[in-house]
Amino acid sequence: MAALFATRQKDPSPAMTDEEYAKFCEFFYRKTxxxxxxxxKYFVDRRVADRIEKTCSESFRDYFTMVRFQVTGEELQFLVNAMTVNETYFFRxxxxxxxxxxxxxxxxxxxxxxxExxxxxxIPCSSGEEPYSIAISILERWSQADSWNIEISASDIDSKILHEARTGxxxxxSVSRVSAQLRSKYFLPRPDGSFQICDELRESIDFSLVNVVNPLHTHRFRDIDVIFCRNLLIYFDDVGRRETVEMFFDALSPGGFVCLGHSESMSRMSSIFLPRKFGETIVYQKPLSAE
Known part of the structure; x- marks a missing residue:
């Protein structure tokens, strides 16, 4: 048994020195x-070590060189998928x-x-609970839903989690806060205890890979009326937050709204939005007169 246990031990030494960690963090910040x-550091180091092993790189230096200069960007996407945390549920x-x-x-x-x-x-939509919750809320609770063409787009930087979202x-x-009536209407229970969301909802949402710091990803989002961006900006620094909310400002129609997470406040990022209170929450509106 001792010999078997020994074969399962992993090298506890870090993948990166402190200097390499600083370089890696600066690179990842610029990209994402x-x-x-x-x-x-421990969280990042373990995930980088895993990618070093999976790519058969000889060292962090070799791996980091490959990530920075790989033409396809495939390994950078794997790295992004490994570094992002996806924790959500319906009607959060x-x-x-x-x-x-x-x-x-x-x-x-x-x-x-x-x-119109x-x-x-x-954005970020994670595994899809938020956009599906939006769709169900509109279908079930908004009396004018049938009178309008409603387009729901959902985006994330993590390609793996987007696949899960599309699969539904x-x-x-995830469904613990979904009532029995809504489960029976929009979900198909499976023998393994999971729930498959109905095809009509899956096909009604446009899922796409988007990195908010990449203008090539965000330029197509224009004339948006409502943006849900909850618990993303807490991972950014002041510059990143300001640039992201300015991108949202450009993406919104005049009078459009941004919904942030409960621990996020637009007033600490930018003054270009107007705070509006609806019920128990504050959201942020692009002025109608904005050019």
């Missing part, structure tokens, strides 16, 4: 806007869905012609 502090922070149905959408609709679509963007397969924890 995500900032890792010193306290995250549901007071914002209340605001969407009770205040935001009626206000957006009043400014639209009937032939209402566009909603969920969820465990019990």
């Amino acid at each position: 806007g995500i900032q890792f502090q010193a306290g995250k 922070e549901d007071y914002q869905f209340d605001a969407l149905i009770g205040g935001i959408l009626p206000e957006v609709a009043r400014s639209k012609r009937r032939n 679509p209402i566009r909603i963007w969920s 397969l969820f465990g019990e924890r």
